[in-house]
Amino acid sequence: MHIPATMKALILKGDGYATTRTGAFVDTLEPFLDYGDMPVPKPGSGEVLVKMRMASVNPSDLFFIKGEYGQARVKGAAAGFEGVGDVVDGAGFYAKALHGRRVAFVGGVNGSGAWAQYVTVKAALCIPVKKAMRDQDAAGHVVNPITAWAMFEKVKDSGAKSFIVTAAFSQLGKLMMGLAKDEGIVGIGIIRKESQVAHLKALGARHVLVQSNPGFTRQLAALMKSDKPRFLIDSVANQLSADIFAMMPAHARWIIYGKMDDAAPTLTEPGQFIFMDKKIEGYWLAQWFKSASLIDKLRTIRAVQDRFISGAWKTEVVATVKLKDAMADLPAALKLGDGKVMIAM
Amino acid sequence: MHIPATMKALILKGDGYATTRTGAFVDTLEPFLDYGDMPVPKPGSGEVLVKMRMASVNPSDLFFIKGEYGQARVKGAAAGFEGVGDVVDGAGFYAKALHGRRVAFVGGVNGSGAWAQYVTVKAALCIPVKKAMRDQDAAGHVVNPITAWAMFEKVKDSGAKSFIVTAAFSQLGKLMMGLAKDEGIVGIGIIRKESQVAHLKALGARHVLVQSNPGFTRQLAALMKSDKPRFLIDSVANQLSADIFAMMPAHARWIIYGKMDDAAPTLTEPGQFIFMDKKIEGYWLAQWFKSASLIDKLRTIRAVQDRFISGAWKTEVVATVKLKDAMADLPAALKLGDGKVMIAM
Numbered sequence: 153m154h155i156p157a158t159m160k161a162l163i164l165k166g167d168g169y170a171t172t173r174t175g176a177f178v179d180t181l182e183p184f185l186d187y188g189d190m191p192v193p194k195p196g197s198g199e200v201l202v203k204m205r206m207a208s209v210n211p212s213d214l215f216f217i218k219g220e221y222g223q224a225r226v227k228g229a230a231a232g233f234e235g236v237g238d239v240v241d242g243a244g245f246y247a248k249a250l251h252g253r254r255v256a257f258v259g260g261v262n263g264s265g266a267w268a269q270y271v272t273v274k275a276a277l278c279i280p281v282k283k284a285m286r287d288q289d290a291a292g293h294v295v296n297p298i299t300a301w302a303m304f305e306k307v308k309d310s311g312a313k314s315f316i317v318t319a320a321f322s323q324l325g326k327l328m329m330g331l332a333k334d335e336g337i338v339g340i341g342i343i344r345k346e347s348q349v350a351h352l353k354a355l356g357a358r359h360v361l362v363q364s365n366p367g368f369t370r371q372l373a374a375l376m377k378s379d380k381p382r383f384l385i386d387s388v389a390n391q392l393s394a395d396i397f398a399m400m401p402a403h404a405r406w407i408i409y410g411k412m413d414d415a416a417p418t419l420t421e422p423g424q425f426i427f428m429d430k431k432i433e434g435y436w437l438a439q440w441f442k443s444a445s446l447i448d449k450l451r452t453i454r455a456v457q458d459r460f461i462s463g464a465w466k467t468e469v470v471a472t473v474k475l476k477d478a479m480a481d482l483p484a485a486l487k488l489g490d491g492k493v494m495i496a497m
Numbered sequence: 498m499h500i501p502a503t504m505k506a507l508i509l510k511g512d513g514y515a516t517t518r519t520g521a522f523v524d525t526l527e528p529f530l531d532y533g534d535m536p537v538p539k540p541g542s543g544e545v546l547v548k549m550r551m552a553s554v555n556p557s558d559l560f561f562i563k564g565e566y567g568q569a570r571v572k573g574a575a576a577g578f579e580g581v582g583d584v585v586d587g588a589g590f591y592a593k594a595l596h597g598r599r600v601a602f603v604g605g606v607n608g609s610g611a612w613a614q615y616v617t618v619k620a621a622l623c624i625p626v627k628k629a630m631r632d633q634d635a636a637g638h639v640v641n642p643i644t645a646w647a648m649f650e651k652v653k654d655s656g657a658k659s660f661i662v663t664a665a666f667s668q669l670g671k672l673m674m675g676l677a678k679d680e681g682i683v684g685i686g687i688i689r690k691e692s693q694v695a696h697l698k699a700l701g702a703r704h705v706l707v708q709s710n711p712g713f714t715r716q717l718a719a720l721m722k723s724d725k726p727r728f729l730i731d732s733v734a735n736q737l738s739a740d741i742f743a744m745m746p747a748h749a750r751w752i753i754y755g756k757m758d759d760a761a762p763t764l765t766e767p768g769q770f771i772f773m774d775k776k777i778e779g780y781w782l783a784q785w786f787k788s789a790s791l792i793d794k795l796r797t798i799r800a801v802q803d804r805f806i807s808g809a810w811k812t813e814v815v816a817t818v819k820l821k822d823a824m825a826d827l828p829a830a831l832k833l834g835d836g837k838v839m840i841a842m
Contacts, residue, residue, distance in 0.1 A: 222768055222772030389764075389768075389770075394764075408767055408771055409771060410771070411768045416763045416764055416765045417763065417764055418761045418762065418763040418764075419734075419739075419761055419763075422734040422761070422762065423734075423756045424779070425734075425753040425777060425778060425779030426567065426779040426781045427567030427568075427781060428567075428779075429779060429781070429784060430778075431777065431778045431779075432770060432776065433770060433776045433777075434769070434770030434772070434773075434775065434776075435771065436771045436772060436774070
């Protein structure tokens with residue numbers, strides 16, 4: 153296959169970290185990205201070159217391009233963490249074995265990003281995609297679905313009968329509710345809009361509470377009594393999260409996997425760590441990839457792909473934007489809300 | 498042995514919990530305790546009657562008598578959690594085996610307290626005391642020394658090379674520094690007074706920082722770089738604790754075992770739970786007694802007693818107050834500071 157010398161990409165304008173924090177949204181991409189030409193990256197030792205089909209847009213991408221994510225930007229590199237494409241080059245035993253395969257990945261940490269026509273990825277991080285899986289499911293099946301699966305396993309393995317998800321209308325929230333229903337575990341979703349209640353229940357949530365409703369605290373207190381949720385799966389980490397955690401029963405674990413609100417939470421009941429054995433911890437997919445066993449990873453990836461192929465999970469895509477139109481169209485697409493936005497190459 | 502029908506005790510005036518929170522200090526005991534007569538408690542099934550020799554006064558006792566501890570007060574019951582005495586009665590196999598033995602215990606949760614001439618304790622919670630151990634070491638060797646030992650084991654077992662202790666001039670802080678020195682682990686003590694630095698270093702602390710010093714933050718930042726402390730052993734849980742935790746390196750664990758300051762801490766860097774794998778958890782001796790294996794408990798108790806008998810640990814007693822004088826003398830004795838206060842029967 154002919155590999156050109158240059159390619160189109162969405163290129164980072166900023167370097168390192170920003171000093172401001174404004175959150176996972178964009179009104180315009182101009183301050184952060186350029187659409188332009190750059191050299192096609194060369195795969196290093198143990199890397200493959202992937203010709204991109206489709207990339208997904210996650211909150212982490214938006215934090216990252218703004219310099220507000222836990223990893224430093226490299227000015228002049230392509231943005232984008234996650235996507236799917238075809239392996240067209242690469243040296244080394246495993247890289248060669250992947251030639252011609254469709255793979256999904258989370259990359260973008262070595263200075264080569266997924267919002268481009270080509271990307272280099274460590275061969276060991278490539279996830280071969282089963283033929284029956286659609287590109288739009290494959291493009292975003294690592295960050296959210298594998299996180300959802302792995303965090304749900306944590307809940308299930310602990311023997312908990314119930315858990316709470318904040319910002320539960322996110323893709324991750326929806327995926328976890330489907331798993332919860334199938335496993336007979338009570339999923340409690342906290343959301344912002346009344347209009348989302350029915351859909352989240354249809355996807356498997358047993359209880360859905362709207363955080364702005366006047367009866368919210370009373371309803372939540374009742375569920376704490378009846379269902380004794382032991383996990384708070386949280387991507388917001390603001391005062392509401394801290395207050396929910398303080399209401400939870402003994403042995404509650406607050407798992408922070410995202411920080412969508414910049415407000416710093418105050419722990420009003422630190423004595424609960426002592427007398428109620430409560431815990432706060434984090435979850436980061438990159439850490440899971442480092443620490444989980446190969447068997448666990450393969451088992452999880454297979455389970456996640458099978459769930460999409462069977463239709464038990466479906467990626468709810470609200471917009472697919474072309475790479476060449478992304479500067480103009482992506483901000484508006486992200487405001488459509490309630491579903492994923494994809495970038496097609 | 499003749500057991501009288503009534504006894505002297507410091508009797509709780511309040512019931513349940515207080516609605517206010519003022520902390521682990523008392524200017525006067527009048528609002529909380531009466532010195533008076535009450536029936537000698539009868540040991541129930543599996544309990545022993547202990548004729549008290551000496552009780553220790555811990556911050557948890559002060560929180561408790563004020564209704565600010567994690568356990569409800571029983572009005573009319575004797576106060577006091579911890580002490581040493583001789584078993585004089587009790588039915589059941591193990592209770593009978595303890596007759597005549599000197600035992601230490603943490604009790605006071607079944608409505609019978611240690612600040613009295615007699616107390617009933619579950620036989621299973623009695624810790625026989627080796628002959629060579631002095632009463633003043635035995636009277637307080639459960640709450641602080643066993644907590645210090647068990648928390649230090651947590652640090653050691655994790656492979657950490659360094660840890661931080663707040664309020665490090667407490668008995669617990671001193672005990673942990675001795676263990677740290679013996680095991681070649683770097684103990685970093687945070688204290689309030691310059692005058693305590695030399696003594697804490699003599700007891701084994703490698704570094705001692707005075708929190709009010711102008712150079713405190715800079716010194717601490719330097720130690721974070723050079724020693725990479727992984728544990729924050731904390732009995733304060735205020736904003737200073739939270740700020741220290743935020744300065745700590747990846748994988749840091751904040752272990753809260755007390756709450757000496759009522760100010761609620763704000764977590765300024767929740768992203769660290771995700772990207773730096775930080776954790777907050779609690780430690781409560783009662784929980785350890787429930788969850789540790791019998792072997793672990795026996796091994797720990799033996800090690801703690803041997804450490805006192807050998808002189809490696811010594812209880813620094815600043816005052817021993819007679820039970821009959823406690824109402825008048827205890828508040829002033831507690832203000833002598835920098836050591837334990839005991840109540841002798």
